[in-house]
Amino acid sequence: MANQLIQxxxxxxxxxxxxxxxxxxxxxxxxxxxxxxxYRADGDHNRLVVTLIGPPGSIQDALIQAAKIAIDHIxxxxxxxxxxxxxxxxxxxxxPLKNITMDECVAISHAFGERYHKETGxxxxxxxxxxxxxxxxxxxxxxxxxYELLKTEAAENQxxxxxxxxxxxxxxxxxxxxxxxxxxIAFNVNLDTKDLKVAQTIARLVRSSSGGLCHxxxxxxxxxxxxxxxxxxxxxxxxxxxxxxxxxMIRMEANRWGVNIVETEIYGMIPVEAILDSxxxxxxxxxxxxxxxxxxxxxxxxxxxx
Amino acid sequence: MANQLIQxxxxxxxxxxxxxxxxxxxxxxxxxxxxxxxYRADGDHNRLVVTLIGPPGSIQDALIQAAKIAIDHIxxxxxxxxxxxxxxxxxxxxxPLKNITMDECVAISHAFGERYHKETGxxxxxxxxxxxxxxxxxxxxxxxxxYELLKTEAAENQxxxxxxxxxxxxxxxxxxxxxxxxxxIAFNVNLDTKDLKVAQTIARLVRSSSGGLCHxxxxxxxxxxxxxxxxxxxxxxxxxxxxxxxxxMIRMEANRWGVNIVETEIYGMIPVEAILDSxxxxxxxxxxxxxxxxxxxxxxxxxxxx
Numbered sequence: 001m002a003n004q005l006i007q008x009x010x011x012x013x014x015x016x017x018x019x020x021x022x023x024x025x026x027x028x029x030x031x032x033x034x035x036x037x038x039y040r041a042d043g044d045h046n047r048l049v050v051t052l053i054g055p056p057g058s059i060q061d062a063l064i065q066a067a068k069i070a071i072d073h074i075x076x077x078x079x080x081x082x083x084x085x086x087x088x089x090x091x092x093x094x095x096p097l098k099n100i101t102m103d104e105c106v107a108i109s110h111a112f113g114e115r116y117h118k119e120t121g122x123x124x125x126x127x128x129x130x131x132x133x134x135x136x137x138x139x140x141x142x143x144x145x146x147y148e149l150l151k152t153e154a155a156e157n158q159x160x161x162x163x164x165x166x167x168x169x170x171x172x173x174x175x176x177x178x179x180x181x182x183x184x185i186a187f188n189v190n191l192d193t194k195d196l197k198v199a200q201t202i203a204r205l206v207r208s209s210s211g212g213l214c215h216x217x218x219x220x221x222x223x224x225x226x227x228x229x230x231x232x233x234x235x236x237x238x239x240x241x242x243x244x245x246x247x248x249m250i251r252m253e254a255n256r257w258g259v260n261i262v263e264t265e266i267y268g269m270i271p272v273e274a275i276l277d278s279x280x281x282x283x284x285x286x287x288x289x290x291x292x293x294x295x296x297x298x299x300x301x302x303x304x305x306x
Numbered sequence: 307m308a309n310q311l312i313q314x315x316x317x318x319x320x321x322x323x324x325x326x327x328x329x330x331x332x333x334x335x336x337x338x339x340x341x342x343x344x345y346r347a348d349g350d351h352n353r354l355v356v357t358l359i360g361p362p363g364s365i366q367d368a369l370i371q372a373a374k375i376a377i378d379h380i381x382x383x384x385x386x387x388x389x390x391x392x393x394x395x396x397x398x399x400x401x402p403l404k405n406i407t408m409d410e411c412v413a414i415s416h417a418f419g420e421r422y423h424k425e426t427g428x429x430x431x432x433x434x435x436x437x438x439x440x441x442x443x444x445x446x447x448x449x450x451x452x453y454e455l456l457k458t459e460a461a462e463n464q465x466x467x468x469x470x471x472x473x474x475x476x477x478x479x480x481x482x483x484x485x486x487x488x489x490x491i492a493f494n495v496n497l498d499t500k501d502l503k504v505a506q507t508i509a510r511l512v513r514s515s516s517g518g519l520c521h522x523x524x525x526x527x528x529x530x531x532x533x534x535x536x537x538x539x540x541x542x543x544x545x546x547x548x549x550x551x552x553x554x555m556i557r558m559e560a561n562r563w564g565v566n567i568v569e570t571e572i573y574g575m576i577p578v579e580a581i582l583d584s585x586x587x588x589x590x591x592x593x594x595x596x597x598x599x600x601x602x603x604x605x606x607x608x609x610x611x612x
Binding site: 007035037038053097183243244247261262263264265266268269270271272275276278279282283284285286287288291292293294295296297298299 | 598
């Protein structure tokens with residue numbers, strides 16, 4: 001149990017009001033042992049993505065405090081944004097990083113889900129490795145119809161009842177999806193077209209749900225403020241579906257319409273291996289290892305035993 | 307002075323006899339505080355490149371011991387290899403890494419050079435930031451004609467006398483070049499042609515000495531065992547001349563002859579920023595920072611205060 005380290009990437013449904021965003025991240029800054037590595041608000045998505053690393057206990061304590069603040073400020077009945085969501089605190093994934101297994105992260109998810117509902121009144125759905133029903137392993141199944149549909153169905157349709165909290169959703173904060181999963185890379189590719197159909201078609205071609213790469217999830221979005229469209233993706237297994245393969249596949253498909261990639265974006269954190277892997281591909285590096293990276297060797301030397 | 311960390315990359319003129327190689331690296335494994343991060347022997351170059359990280363004192367002690375072993379086993383009068391060299395211990399560069407300036411590494415070089423000559427009898431030339439004459443800042447100037455020419459000129463030509471050790475070279479171990487420099491990336495690009503002229507021409511086109519990129523040094527070599535040629539380079543300022551720019555420039559020039567890049571090779575260590583930089587270029591990442599890399603954030607959290 002000593003020196004366990006998890007990553008946690010809670011997503012909140014607020015990407016525009018900076019004073020609300022700062023309030024929500026307060027507990028992540030102040031709770032001892034909880035390290036706030038990154039937080040990014042996106043106005044188009046109207047969503048806040050927070051990256052935490054630390055021991056499971058500290059992180060869970062901070063999450064409860066932040067959720068209480070989010071509930072006070074976010075009303076899903078008036079919330080609008082480009083990213084699908086079911087709650088003010090939309091999703092809380094626990095990711096094993098060091099000295100902890102996936103099974104232990106599943107156990108943490110279940111214990112946390114019960115405590116979270118008790119302290120906030122928000123019902124909980126369990127997903128991915130923590131799913132209590134096989135179909136709910138897939139986030140899209142839980143999110144179907146988003147908050148607007150789920151608020152009715154969670155009350156009326158037994159098949160959509162939450163895993164914790166009986167039936168129905170919280171009147172303003174909706175539901176929260178809690179689970180355990182592998183490290184996820186949020187990766188966006190922006191296209192020089194305003195034609196949403198192009199981004200949506202490409203998203204369909206690369207994502208697993210419609211027969212593309214097995215570990216890619218994706219949707220096409222409009223970035224109206226910027227006059228572009230975006231293929232917004234989650235890479236749920238970066239070892240099996242490398243970044244470079246995703247980028248080059250999108251580039252190849254976009255060629256059909258004379259559309260170009262303007263830029264790409266890693267939203268939040270990425271493991272160093274995922275970057276090395278793409279650099280090695282493009283640079284044609286043979287026989288290259290993370291041990292050749294100075295900083296990785298330093299990390300091995302100092303260890304992480306604190 | 308506390309917690310100073312340097313990198314040191316001594317090069318020895320032995321890349322074939324594994325028992326000699328293991329003897330030479332013995333002191334780097336055994337000396338407390340001296341961390342042996344990497345060592346690579348190359349049969350074509352007939353050269354051993356060792357990467358060390360640690361406090362300056364430990365590293366200097368280990369270097370003296372390793373040099374004494376190298377002197378016992380390497381005779382420059384019979385040594386042959388594809389890489390230019392002037393000594394059994396060919397070069398010892400000190401590189402500032404943490405809590406230490408370039409000026410301090412210059413002072414270390416000068417003090418070490420005196421001690422080294424006293425304990426081994428090998429004369430020393432100072433290069434790069436530690437050069438005592440402006441022309442000797444450039445390694446090529448010191449290495450001109452390699453051991454075979456230098457052994458005569460160092461004795462007879464005052465302009466080529468060593469900086470430490472009077473005149474003439476050690477009878478079997480030649481001379482050692484000691485200095486302080488920025489982090490250097492040894493980078494090789496292998497071409498699918500046996501025509502040495504192609505590799506040599508490309509090396510001339512990309513290197514600074516003949517008007518190419520300002521912080522690239524390079525030569526064309528035959529890899530006879532593999533039926534290829536190689537553009538063998540030192541990138542002496544990876545922030546100004548990125549890896550991707552070097553690779554794509556070589557690819558572009560090679561096209562003229564219908565020659566392709568088979569593979570590339572980072573020889574020894576590389577700072578993470580140099581890899582992120584190339585990954586960001588090819589993936590078209592916008593607004594990407596090393597702080598988004600999980601392991602870099604962990605390194606910040608644990609610090610390096612030991």
